[in-house]
Amino acid sequence: MLSILFFCYLTGFSLGIDIHQFPSNVISKTGSEVVLFCSHEQASHRVILWYQKSPGDEDLKLIGYGYGQFNNDSVEETFKKHFRLDGDLQSAKKNLSLSIVGLKVEHTATYYCATREAHYFSDAVNIHQPPSELVRDGEQSVTLKCEQDSDQIYYMYWYRQASSGEMELVAYSASKDASSIEAPFNNSKYTMTRRELRRTELQIHPAEAKDSAVYYSVSITDSAHCASTSEAIFGGGTKLTVLDKNIPITPPKVKIFYPSEKECRDYDRKKKRTLLCVASDFYPDHVSVYWKRNGRNITNGVATDPAAKKEEKKYKITSRLKIPLEEWVDPNNKYTCIVTFFDGKNYTDYNDNIEGLFLKHIIILNLLFKIAITRGYYMRVTQNAKVSYTVLIVKSCVYGAFVCFLVWKLQGKRGKQRK
Structure with a gap:
């Protein structure tokens, strides 16, 4: 019926x-x-x-x-x-x-x-x-x-x-x-x-x-x-x-990822570079994300997930910032991703940022030598350079000591011949 x-x-x-x-x-x-x-x-x-x-x-x-x-x-x-x-x-x-x-x-x-x-x-x-x-x-x-x-x-x-x-x-x-x-x-x-x-x-x-x-x-x-x-x-x-009694309140881990290798290979100055901010492993999902450049809020070019996504028992949220190439290669710019987390009583900020020192070096390598630079690649190059520089110094010291020894020996022989 x-x-x-x-x-x-x-x-x-x-x-x-x-x-x-x-x-x-x-x-x-x-x-x-x-x-x-x-x-x-x-x-x-x-x-x-x-x-x-x-x-x-x-x-x-x-x-x-x-x-x-x-x-x-x-x-x-x-x-x-x-x-x-x-x-x-x-x-x-x-x-x-x-x-x-x-x-x-x-x-x-x-x-x-x-x-x-x-x-x-x-x-x-x-x-x-x-x-x-x-x-x-x-x-x-x-x-x-x-x-x-x-x-x-x-x-x-x-x-x-x-x-x-x-x-x-x-x-x-x-x-x-x-x-x-x-x-x-x-x-x-x-x-x-x-x-x-x-x-x-x-x-x-x-x-x-x-x-x-x-x-x-x-x-x-x-x-x-x-x-x-x-x-x-x-x-x-x-x-x-409503908190699950089996899941403790956990603040977010915030990490900024640099532009992808594909973007770094693109030398079109009109195209923008993308910074990716990931906040993960937090509970509950009361968060908000915003960006700053040199201490000032950025709103243009920001795209943040509409809501945090649950992964097993914790949450994750991502935010992307697109910036013009001329701003990305400016060594004076510092970009910060800030995630505000509410734990039921207080609002607390957690953040990660890009230091300008890294930008100075990738500008030279990227623009002058046309090499696609990622953070991992940069770290490997700089580490290899440090090792090479150290080896060069050691070799120079050994070579110098050897030359000094030869000079000393030659001077000793000439002294004996005069006598």
Whole structure:
């Protein structure tokens, strides 16, 4: 038996709001409790929502929301065991805090709060929709319907919420007789119709067991013709990491790698050289990377991984700096890669740099003799030069001693002949 539940909502959103969300980073141990805070001062925005974005997941999951007032039912079913909401949405400074109790490693995620305008149901706008629909697996089709009685409703949407809790947009309509099906859903399976401005239907054909879900029809009242009232305003987000008790907090090892041999062989002055900074073997993954040249921050030519990558139990992140050849060969330049690491209490910088002394020598070898110079090659050349120089000095000393001995012998023979 295929069961489908669906509801109809009247919603609205607004832009231009300053949201204050803090802290930005939290590191805590399993079993403990953390509290995240969110507030704003926009009178008409009486709705505050909290979302979770897990590592590697592109979707935001709704944890819960406050709508003028809230209670235990304001937290979504899958989050009720460990998540609590508290705050004040009636005062001038509206706030809604999110508490996470009995922390687990799987609670590691980035958390966002958002706000939107509260459009309450009124006698002027009535929405009618059957509460449920039951069909058998394999039936040709099932049709979901939604109807409202306002001519001010321009946009209507159909959403699908599977048992995992994720909400996916299936289709939307901006006006009468106009609709679109969103990927990954397709027109051969789903059809949205809107023959009248006030009514919409979503047809699923054929109906299969995997289509079991809660389907939401959302209507947005848009007096500004969707110019600025169709999006929620998000805060900056809070990155939460629940520490694995079996992995100790470990700072990063930072290393700069010089331009590759291939780049060094390229003598085109218009092309740039690339410095590679690698921070590895750290835990947790609360890091930021930036570059300096001679003590000043560099932003142009910097490309850093969007997030640290996990390798077994520790993390690794890389950053690349592209610099013009004339800057690379300037012996007065010193490049530093700095990795800021947050251990749950303090932010600490770890760095590596390129010394100018190395640059002076590779300039001569690279530009005058057209030799592709890498750090390893340079070290081998200089080491060989030191050995050769030492051998030359020893030979010179031996040769000098030998010459002195011959001179002394010759002088001795001449003295005897005179006598």
